[in-house]
Amino acid sequence: MRRRRVTNTALVSAGTVLLASAAVAMAMPAGAAAAGCGVNYSVSSQWQGGFGASVTITNLGDAVTSWTLAWNYSAGQTVTQAWNTTLTQSGTAVTAKNVSYNGAIPTNGTVSFGFNGSWTGSNPAPTTFVLNGVSCTGGTEPTDPPTDPPTDPPSTGPADITVNSATKYQTVDGFGAAQSIWGSAWSTTDTQTLVGMGANQLGLSIVRTGLSPESSEWATHVNSLKTAKSYGSNVKILASPWTAPAAWKTNNSRVNGGKLKTDYYDDYANHLNSYVQYMRGQGVPIDVTSVQNEPDWHPDYDSMDWSGTELRTFVRDQGTKVQNTKLMVAEAVNLNYNFTDPTLNDSTARNNIGYIGGHLYGTEESGRLRPYSLAQQYNKPVWMTEWNLHAADGGGSNIWGNPANAAVWNETLDDIMRTVHKSMEANWNAYIWWYGKRYYSFIGDGESAFGTVAGAPLKRGYAFSQYAKYVRPGYQRVALTKSSKASPLEVTAYQGDGKITLVILNRSNSAVNNAVIQAPQNVSRAEHYLTSQNANAASQPTSVNGGQATINVGARSISTLVFTL
Numbered sequence: 001m002r003r004r005r006v007t008n009t010a011l012v013s014a015g016t017v018l019l020a021s022a023a024v025a026m027a028m029p030a031g032a033a034a035a036g037c038g039v040n041y042s043v044s045s046q047w048q049g050g051f052g053a054s055v056t057i058t059n060l061g062d063a064v065t066s067w068t069l070a071w072n073y074s075a076g077q078t079v080t081q082a083w084n085t086t087l088t089q090s091g092t093a094v095t096a097k098n099v100s101y102n103g104a105i106p107t108n109g110t111v112s113f114g115f116n117g118s119w120t121g122s123n124p125a126p127t128t129f130v131l132n133g134v135s136c137t138g139g140t141e142p143t144d145p146p147t148d149p150p151t152d153p154p155s156t157g158p159a160d161i162t163v164n165s166a167t168k169y170q171t172v173d174g175f176g177a178a179q180s181i182w183g184s185a186w187s188t189t190d191t192q193t194l195v196g197m198g199a200n201q202l203g204l205s206i207v208r209t210g211l212s213p214e215s216s217e218w219a220t221h222v223n224s225l226k227t228a229k230s231y232g233s234n235v236k237i238l239a240s241p242w243t244a245p246a247a248w249k250t251n252n253s254r255v256n257g258g259k260l261k262t263d264y265y266d267d268y269a270n271h272l273n274s275y276v277q278y279m280r281g282q283g284v285p286i287d288v289t290s291v292q293n294e295p296d297w298h299p300d301y302d303s304m305d306w307s308g309t310e311l312r313t314f315v316r317d318q319g320t321k322v323q324n325t326k327l328m329v330a331e332a333v334n335l336n337y338n339f340t341d342p343t344l345n346d347s348t349a350r351n352n353i354g355y356i357g358g359h360l361y362g363t364e365e366s367g368r369l370r371p372y373s374l375a376q377q378y379n380k381p382v383w384m385t386e387w388n389l390h391a392a393d394g395g396g397s398n399i400w401g402n403p404a405n406a407a408v409w410n411e412t413l414d415d416i417m418r419t420v421h422k423s424m425e426a427n428w429n430a431y432i433w434w435y436g437k438r439y440y441s442f443i444g445d446g447e448s449a450f451g452t453v454a455g456a457p458l459k460r461g462y463a464f465s466q467y468a469k470y471v472r473p474g475y476q477r478v479a480l481t482k483s484s485k486a487s488p489l490e491v492t493a494y495q496g497d498g499k500i501t502l503v504i505l506n507r508s509n510s511a512v513n514n515a516v517i518q519a520p521q522n523v524s525r526a527e528h529y530l531t532s533q534n535a536n537a538a539s540q541p542t543s544v545n546g547g548q549a550t551i552n553v554g555a556r557s558i559s560t561l562v563f564t565l
Helices: 188-195 215-231 262-281 308-321 347-351 373-377 406-425 459-468
Strands: 006-012 037-047 050-058 068-072 077-083 086-090 093-097 111-119 128-131 134-137 140-142 161-171 174-178 206-211 236-241 288-290 326-332 355-359 382-386 430-435 476-482 489-496 499-506 512-518 525-532 535-540 543-545 548-553 557-564
Touching: 037 128, 077 086, 161 489, 161 499, 174 236, 174 459, 188 215, 206 215, 206 430, 215 236, 215 262, 236 262, 236 382, 262 288, 262 308, 308 326, 308 347, 326 382, 406 430, 406 459, 406 489, 406 499, 406 557, 459 525, 459 535, 459 557, 525 548, 548 557
Parallel strands: 161 512, 174 206, 174 430, 206 236, 236 288, 288 326, 326 355, 355 382, 382 430
Antiparallel strands: 006 037, 006 134, 006 140, 037 050, 050 111, 068 093, 068 128, 077 111, 086 093, 128 134, 161 476, 476 489, 489 499, 499 557, 512 548, 525 535, 525 557, 543 548
């Protein structure tokens, strides 16, 4: 793919003719052009259908307190996002204005801003600018377009994070959340917000749903699951049963644990299979079916008790009866290996399952937030299928609807996003949060006591989307190295779909500015998105040079850098 760099320099001097158009004519502040102002427009990177540009204005003058720069594009050029300016476009006319966070004009009279855009046909640089109402013209000085990118990246300076795609780790299956297990279904809009890839959508790629012991309840989530499959991108469905029908259990109850009677093992296998085939007939393929949610927890709600050897026996003898899906064991509370090792160590049982599952409650404290070597030995992906934490509310308050609440953000960054990072470093293949729609979760449920709007994305959802939306199913985690400058950052890198994606946590109180990220080869584009206490997956300025990008990583933030190769 060809890329070019085009530079246009235009000087503004006193006495130049004012532009007649009222759309761009402005009152000229005192001293605005007396010293001969300069405008430098450069296309720093260009790819098929898109480009990145930067603009520098020089010699504004001491008396200038604000500036407005206007130019016209050719048909087919459209600005898509900008930084360090308020930029609007009407037809071919573009207007950029200074913004309050730029502060006062520097004493050297120089300001800069940048933007990305799209183009069709061609992408010529503008030749005429209007600065604070004064028209200026200048010549275009193009440089020769570079040849196609070389195989090896050019040496452009030391990097703070260097991606090594030759060293590969686990393949990512996705990031997700659970539907309401006993309540109502997500609406179509809720589902689209959670799995969609558009603006203010969160990009979840796994939906966990409950497998009820009563077939009369199976229809509840059909429409939302169908929406997730059709609207999302490569969305997988995990079905988890909390209990078998009461009559098949030793305590004759859906609740308080109780074991599945051994003479009902075949009935239970047929029950799981019937659910899978029912959903399949409704247009909802069930990708993964768990044998049991939390076999080691026996609360006063739907639950069922298993030992590791009982699970082994069930999947060994009955597993093949559950068709058109892959089985998972065992979703133990803290990924207790006693519930999964027996199955992994039995060749027949092992061949009847596709996945190992576990929950995060107490897993880190027990020393199991790390690679599961036995699962890796037998090539069984490990999914973290549930965790729920909302201690920040102190037992319940309306803080969750406030996107800038410090307690909510600190818990989100230091506990939840940190464990997502740790689970990826542990070579786990998926991370699934508890309810996707709840006041402390990814989208609000509208409960007035907690201050959220039903269906509206929450801070926690934007933070989680920094993984979910940009690290897609099938991407493979790859190695990286860091400089001492980048040591405060917790970083993982992934490769897939012609992209290199880095997710960066900065849990320190200081920004890491001008961090240089080295890709394994030249890149055509780099995008940087950041969530912090005051930003929601917001696009950030990024400069690209060959195989390197330079970014600012804000304090107390999580961000994602996406290289397009």
